Amino acid sequence: MADHVLTLKHFFEEARAGRLTGIRCGKCGELAIPPKEFCPTCQERNWAPVPLGGAGSITSFTVIRVAPRGRGAEAPYAVAVVRLDEGVSLLGRIVDIPFDSLRADLPVRFRPIVTGEQTAIGFGPA
Numbered sequence: 001m002a003d004h005v006l007t008l009k010h011f012f013e014e015a016r017a018g019r020l021t022g023i024r025c026g027k028c029g030e031l032a033i034p035p036k037e038f039c040p041t042c043q044e045r046n047w048a049p050v051p052l053g054g055a056g057s058i059t060s061f062t063v064i065r066v067a068p069r070g071r072g073a074e075a076p077y078a079v080a081v082v083r084l085d086e087g088v089s090l091l092g093r094i095v096d097i098p099f100d101s102l103r104a105d106l107p108v109r110f111r112p113i114v115t116g117e118q119t120a121i122g123f124g125p126a
């Protein structure tokens, strides 16, 4: 079954194309994102990829005013934990939403942030 496991590399390739993909455990039904090796609930490794709609709402957020070393030009920016409609949560960078509009329960939609070869998870207005 290992051939069917969604790798992190493939996850980001899909994300780059605008498709958010989770994995569902074939044993207990746990949904996970981003992909991991073993199911955190039942410890099985029996995942099947599941396309996700990309819509969700903010659970919590932080405005980063001092960026990590080497990323200073990008600050300030906001990162948020977003609970997707499918019930899984994912950390992403907020784009195109003013900081003072950010609040818990704000609806957002997945949007890839592509910088050269890098793809990051982002969320913009719903």
Ligand SMILES: [Zn+2]
Pocket (backbone or CB within 6 Å): 025, 026, 027, 028, 029, 030, 039, 040, 041, 042, 043, 044
């Ligand atoms: Zn499981």
